[in-house]
Amino acid sequence: MIPYGRQDITQADIDAVAAVLRSDFITQGPTIPQFEQVVTARTGAAHGIAANSATSALHIACAALGLGPGDLLWTVPNTFVASANCGRYCGADVDFVDIDPDTWNLSLPALRDKLVAARRAGRLPDIVVPVHFGGQPTEQEAIWDLAQEFGFKVLEDASHSIGATRNGEPVGSCRWSHVAVFSFHPVKIVTTAEGGMALTNDAELAERMRMLRTHGVTRAASRLTRADPPSWYYEQQLLGFNYRMTDVHAALGISQLARLSAHVERRNALARRYDATLSGLPLQLPRVLPGNRSAFHLYVVRLRQADADRHRRVFDALRRAGIGVNLHYYPVHLQPYYRALGFAEGRCPEAESYGREAITLPLYFALREAEQDAVIEALGRTLAD
Numbered sequence: 001m002i003p004y005g006r007q008d009i010t011q012a013d014i015d016a017v018a019a020v021l022r023s024d025f026i027t028q029g030p031t032i033p034q035f036e037q038v039v040t041a042r043t044g045a046a047h048g049i050a051a052n053s054a055t056s057a058l059h060i061a062c063a064a065l066g067l068g069p070g071d072l073l074w075t076v077p078n079t080f081v082a083s084a085n086c087g088r089y090c091g092a093d094v095d096f097v098d099i100d101p102d103t104w105n106l107s108l109p110a111l112r113d114k115l116v117a118a119r120r121a122g123r124l125p126d127i128v129v130p131v132h133f134g135g136q137p138t139e140q141e142a143i144w145d146l147a148q149e150f151g152f153k154v155l156e157d158a159s160h161s162i163g164a165t166r167n168g169e170p171v172g173s174c175r176w177s178h179v180a181v182f183s184f185h186p187v188k189i190v191t192t193a194e195g196g197m198a199l200t201n202d203a204e205l206a207e208r209m210r211m212l213r214t215h216g217v218t219r220a221a222s223r224l225t226r227a228d229p230p231s232w233y234y235e236q237q238l239l240g241f242n243y244r245m246t247d248v249h250a251a252l253g254i255s256q257l258a259r260l261s262a263h264v265e266r267r268n269a270l271a272r273r274y275d276a277t278l279s280g281l282p283l284q285l286p287r288v289l290p291g292n293r294s295a296f297h298l299y300v301v302r303l304r305q306a307d308a309d310r311h312r313r314v315f316d317a318l319r320r321a322g323i324g325v326n327l328h329y330y331p332v333h334l335q336p337y338y339r340a341l342g343f344a345e346g347r348c349p350e351a352e353s354y355g356r357e358a359i360t361l362p363l364y365f366a367l368r369e370a371e372q373d374a375v376i377e378a379l380g381r382t383l384a385d
Contacts, residue, residue: 002375003324005187005298008263008365016255020247027246035250036197038257042162043172045180045199047206050250051213054159054183054196056243058086058129061179061198064208065153067092067127074114075129075157076106077331077351083129083157084332092126094341096333098348102287104300105138106130107350108146115150127153132161134328135189135267135295136288137171144176159183160297162190163264167291174201179209184249187364189263189295190256192249208238216240263365267296270363270372274299277376281383284357298328301379302357311356314382318359321378326360 020031036048051057067073073087077096087094097114100107111128118124128147130138140156147154154177158164162182164171172180180199184192200206211218216238218224224235271294275285284302288294303311318325331351333343345352362375 001322001324002362002367002371003364004326004360004362005364006366007186007191008259010255010259012258013252013255016251017248020251023247025247027244027248029247031247031250031254032245035192035245035253035257038254039162039172039182039197040199042257042260043170043174043180043199045172045174046201047199047203049198049200049206049209049213050245050253051196051198051243052245052249053194053243054157054181054185055082055086056213056241057181057196057198057209058082058155058157059089060209060212060241060243061155061181062086062090062092062127063212064205065127065155065178071126072123073127073129074111074125074152075332076131076133077333077348078104078133078329078354079131079157079332080159080329081332081335081337083131084338086129087127094338095125096343096348096351097128098350099133099354101350103136103289104133104286104354105136106143108139108142111143112146115146119150124150125152127155129155129157131157132159132164132171134286134298134300135160135164136286137161137164137166137292137294139289140166140176153178156180159185159188159196161295162188163260164295165293171295172199174199178202178205184253184256187297189267189297190253190260192245192253192256195245195249195253211238212240213243214240215242264293264295266365267363268294270367271296271299273369273372274361274363274376278379281380283383296363299361299363300328300358301361302354303359303383304357306357308356311359315359317382317385318378321382323375323378324362327355327358328360329355331355 040048067090069091071092075083078099098110156177158180161171184195219234
């Protein structure tokens with residue numbers, strides 16, 4: 001089986017992890033801030049807050065931005081459930097904005113129309129979470145302009161797109177957002193095994209996320225309420241969580257980031273090869289916007305005008321042929337949990353159509369051309385049947 005994605009681990013990665021295991025600190029040590037500094041140096045953001053997953057990073061970002069019961073978060077249905085769940089963790093309501101039919105990112109016209117209607121109804125979103133689907137940057141500058149007009153906070157779910165750029169600006173710079181979040185799951189561009197990071201240019205927001213990551217506890221003298229505290233003193237000032245990343249995971253991340261440019265370049269080369277060889281098939285291929293350089297975490301194709309039965313037949317045939325295709329993603333608003341909240345078909349027609357047509361093909365750093373050829377041949381044969 002050729003998987004849709006997999007990690008790439010080198011001897012340098014193993015050595016970096018082993019060095020931490022032999023050190024005095026395997027958690028809450030110096031490697032975590034080192035990892036945060038490497039990521040902020042790559043992106044240009046002022047602050048990085050490493051967490052044990054991107055889901056945790058999304059949660060503390062929402063909490064630090066003040067999201068709570070009675071508030072409202074919007075995101076897209078074409079994402080992993082964490083992009084919506086982070087709002088539910090805070091007790092907020094969640095709603096969905098449909099996706100663009102070409103880029104499969106958040107649709108700017110749909111967002112504007114929904115904002116205008118929400119303003120008339122008297123309930124605008126408090127946070128909007130645009131998702132960089134498959135590694136392609138969202139149109140953040142336009143979303144930021146809408147945020148200034150309609151008064152919402154912007155939380156980028158950039159889980160797929162470390163190493164990507166928009167008009168030369170690295171994803172994660174937070175130039176057009178309050179917070180951006182990366183994922184370091186094994187199938188992502190680089191991995192820490194499990195892990196994530198929130199980035200921001202707001203020092204106070206960064207400090208709140210650091211506290212929320214660690215039980216809401218601080219030892220920082222400038223933040224303590226007690227005058228002249230003893231050296232052992234600490235305070236819990238927020239109801240936080242245990243979302244810390246370990247030094248072991250951070251060491252792996254530092255080592256992996258040394259190869260980030262090579263990983264993104266290889267994924268782009270494989271994507272160009274797919275583009276060239278699949279262009280004659282009855283498929284919609286990924287479209288990268290002018291000015292964007294995608295990280296190509298995913299390479300997704302859409303069957304043209306497919307129904308659920310055909311989608312399943314093609315999907316199952318490829319799996320039987322040893323091609324580990326996947327679906328990214330079944331629309332979040334149609335998951336049983338969200339259906340129980342009142343969501344149903346027809347809410348986001350483009351995302352629902354996408355969910356009946358999309359197939360994620362194998363794409364990862366170590367994918368060999370011969371393996372990619374096997375994917376292409378099996379896909380062509382299956383579509384011809």
